[in-house]
Amino acid sequence: MDAQLDRLKLDSNGLIPAIIQDHKSGEVLAMFWMNREAIEKTIATGKVHSYSRSRGRLALKGETSGHFEHVRAILTDCDKDALVIKVEQVGGACHEGYYSCFYNEYQTGSEEWKNVGKKIFDPGKVYHK
């Protein structure tokens, strides 16, 4: 029972988008989907949990990689249908080895998104031990 969470507007699948943001730099690291249980677990443990739509279950971010996201603040918007979660990121947020998942930048007149990210870890070592 959490009256604040009762006020959130989840979508028809019981989900809400959660924007994960570096609490110091403000960099947007990822966007996850959460259900009520994921939000509650995130609050209870202080570590970001998401609802994986592809796997149909809760996922603790960092469970395999050790790249946990420690919660510093949780905000919602005027409509209460989206979250911003400010975190201290361990390692990198992206399973492809980048600090942020948002490493592709649009380039006018180009055929391809430009990779503007910097790899900070080797996903092969982190995810396939």
Added chain:
Amino acid sequence: MDAQLDRLKLDSNGLIPAIIQDHKSGEVLAMFWMNREAIEKTIATGKVHSYSRSRGRLALKGETSGHFEHVRAILTDCDKDALVIKVEQVGGACHEGYYSCFYNEYQTGSEEWKNVGKKIFDPGKVYHK
């Protein structure tokens, strides 16, 4: 025809979430939904356009209020199913008078989200002339 946009993964309704971020401070200002046409208009005009699910049509942010969002960069994530749009915000992003829509902060043990925003304009004057 834009090969970069062809690579985006829109959802079953043809929509993709777009996180609007202040290009200087990194503050997250809003989350909008966009369809292909909204993305194309945003690129063509340099001003954020969203797809309003409630009104079922394209909306130019700032059309009524003058609070346009001038695009500085467009990024997508590893899965290409979300956007970050870095903008220069005129006025405030929130129709309730705040610079950012994310002005409610979760408070452990409280019944209510805490309003941590600062009103920067009077919505009554901006939206009901």
